Amino acid sequence: MPKKLVDKDATAALPRRHFLTKLWFGLGLVVFGELAWIVTSFLRPRRTSPLAGDFGAIVTAGPANGFTQNSVTAFPRGHFYLACLEDGGFLALSRRCTHLGCTVPWISEDQQFVCPCHSSAFDIRGAVVRSPAPRPLDIYPITIENEVVLVDTGRTIRRSEFRPEQVAFGRGGANKG
Amino acid sequence: MTSPPERPHSDPGFFNRIRLSILTDPVIPRTDAERKRYLFRNLVLHFRPATVPLDTLRFSLTWGLGGMAAVLVLLQIGTGVLLKFAYTPTPVAAYASIQSLVADVPFGRLIRNMHHWCAHLLVLVAVLHMLRVFFTGAFHPPRQFNWIIGLTLLSFVLLANFSGYLLPWDQLAYWAVTVSTGMLEYVPWIGFAVQKVIRGGPDIGPATLRIFFAVHTAVVPILLFLLMGFHFWRVRKAGGLVIPHAPGEAPPDPPKRVPTLPNLLLRETVVAMALIAVVMMLAIFFDAPLDAPANPGLSPNPTKAPWYFAGLQELLLHLHPLFAVFVLPLAAAAALLTLPYLRYESDTGGVWFASRTGRMAGVITASAALVMTPILIFLDEWLTRPGNRFSGLPAVIGNGLIPFVCLLAAMALFYRMLRRRFSASRNETVQTVFIFLLAAFSIMTITGVWFRGAGMKLVWP
Numbered sequence: 001m002p003k004k005l006v007d008k009d010a011t012a013a014l015p016r017r018h019f020l021t022k023l024w025f026g027l028g029l030v031v032f033g034e035l036a037w038i039v040t041s042f043l044r045p046r047r048t049s050p051l052a053g054d055f056g057a058i059v060t061a062g063p064a065n066g067f068t069q070n071s072v073t074a075f076p077r078g079h080f081y082l083a084c085l086e087d088g089g090f091l092a093l094s095r096r097c098t099h100l101g102c103t104v105p106w107i108s109e110d111q112q113f114v115c116p117c118h119s120s121a122f123d124i125r126g127a128v129v130r131s132p133a134p135r136p137l138d139i140y141p142i143t144i145e146n147e148v149v150l151v152d153t154g155r156t157i158r159r160s161e162f163r164p165e166q167v168a169f170g171r172g173g174a175n176k177g
Numbered sequence: 178m179t180s181p182p183e184r185p186h187s188d189p190g191f192f193n194r195i196r197l198s199i200l201t202d203p204v205i206p207r208t209d210a211e212r213k214r215y216l217f218r219n220l221v222l223h224f225r226p227a228t229v230p231l232d233t234l235r236f237s238l239t240w241g242l243g244g245m246a247a248v249l250v251l252l253q254i255g256t257g258v259l260l261k262f263a264y265t266p267t268p269v270a271a272y273a274s275i276q277s278l279v280a281d282v283p284f285g286r287l288i289r290n291m292h293h294w295c296a297h298l299l300v301l302v303a304v305l306h307m308l309r310v311f312f313t314g315a316f317h318p319p320r321q322f323n324w325i326i327g328l329t330l331l332s333f334v335l336l337a338n339f340s341g342y343l344l345p346w347d348q349l350a351y352w353a354v355t356v357s358t359g360m361l362e363y364v365p366w367i368g369f370a371v372q373k374v375i376r377g378g379p380d381i382g383p384a385t386l387r388i389f390f391a392v393h394t395a396v397v398p399i400l401l402f403l404l405m406g407f408h409f410w411r412v413r414k415a416g417g418l419v420i421p422h423a424p425g426e427a428p429p430d431p432p433k434r435v436p437t438l439p440n441l442l443l444r445e446t447v448v449a450m451a452l453i454a455v456v457m458m459l460a461i462f463f464d465a466p467l468d469a470p471a472n473p474g475l476s477p478n479p480t481k482a483p484w485y486f487a488g489l490q491e492l493l494l495h496l497h498p499l500f501a502v503f504v505l506p507l508a509a510a511a512a513l514l515t516l517p518y519l520r521y522e523s524d525t526g527g528v529w530f531a532s533r534t535g536r537m538a539g540v541i542t543a544s545a546a547l548v549m550t551p552i553l554i555f556l557d558e559w560l561t562r563p564g565n566r567f568s569g570l571p572a573v574i575g576n577g578l579i580p581f582v583c584l585l586a587a588m589a590l591f592y593r594m595l596r597r598r599f600s601a602s603r604n605e606t607v608q609t610v611f612i613f614l615l616a617a618f619s620i621m622t623i624t625g626v627w628f629r630g631a632g633m634k635l636v637w638p
Binding site: 044045048055079095099100101102103104115116119156 | 352355356358359360362373374376377378379380384473474475476477478479480493494497498576631632633634
């Protein structure tokens, strides 16, 4: 009997109604939250497992003594260059220019990587020779197992400058051992 | 017995009954009263007012730009739907599907060319429309919020263009999108995450194409279309367009009005027909480019962003990326969005370039910017290459903060000088600063498109 309710306690009905309004409002927010959650999880980039030898996997570059000093070898499928420095140390350099992501070719006459997009240049260690590139080429971790060079292209290392500890050495490779 | 009701003389026949169930009015209205009713009862036309102020029909007020943009969007939807039947959105098949579209599908090349040229024209027309609205003061109340909607529409047009750019999956597409999405890395904090979401992974690949295809063919068209309705509705709510008048004179009050049909619709049809003719000519005589298939291992030299981003790319050559792709664009967007909400001395709606002073200041400023910008580009090119501007300082400061602060200081000084020395009103001052930046950006866009060659060095086109 609604009439009786109103008669009995008109003031009590108001807070109850406020509470219900708030409840509806809160439920509405929950619905929006759920929608946002569903849409963002739907659209989130998925992790795909790369094929062996492709970018993202551990790439076997070859025997450590198979590279001549001061040379750069391209691994197109792995998206990197293996640089063998003059002291026999190795660096796995990303082929992406750190400026805007163009692919940098190795110009062997100049001993430089030169970006065709905005003419940034990098030396054999990936260090910036000419701007606008803001930092050296990214590198990938190298492990040398049984004198075979392995490059983990799934883990990109950004660096602000070239440091000697970034270079990996095989057993035969000079002083560091 | 009552006789059956006699068939009235005017009882329509079968086919006429079908016609009358769809349309009760005459197919061709002949009197003004008929025309008004026709407009009111027609689904497509009923969002137009029955009458419009005579003076707003002047071609030199609008140049038909808003109508052109609407026509181009319709053309894009028409050609785009057709193209969707011929295109395969996977990296392996996309390029070949475009080749077969051009070579084998009847009228395939024409439709693709039309879509291509309409897209470029749409960016151009939308920007010109924005300039027309700004320079005729059509952003004052009650049109403030429609300026914001217009800016959003412009950004959707750019997004549509940019997402469509990748679809052919040729070298041009692949590297322009690589460079453009590469710019995101310089946005602090969220740049990398946003880039990864847009690319669907760390690199441009199948996921990127899928995302761009969905955005280009569903997300943007739907949002664009809805927002267009909103834009038109706000024009109607503002009482139509600003009424053009000479500086110092007041617009006639109340303005003389004429029926929309035929006066406005006829003019709109003429503009639409002329525009479609231009699009057809472009599509017949100039092919949309199709470069070699995308090769992620080989960046072409030079790699250029699409022309509407060429100004930004030119800025990137001179400034640190943090400032070129983040601070400056953000500042520009914020300035554009706040433009209608500044406190102005007068409502200059309907007066080209606000006033006589505004016109003079505009011409002088534009000329100054047209001379100064190339000089600055040359100076930067020859004096400070290679290396950083102030060697020893970090690039962010030497190449970014110092030039940015200098630019801000120059603009502030310019603003004060206009206000104090020339006692310009705020309408005139804001407009003059806008013209300066617009002219400078146009020069940079032109430089980026035509005067940059291999290695992004300055060349003669």
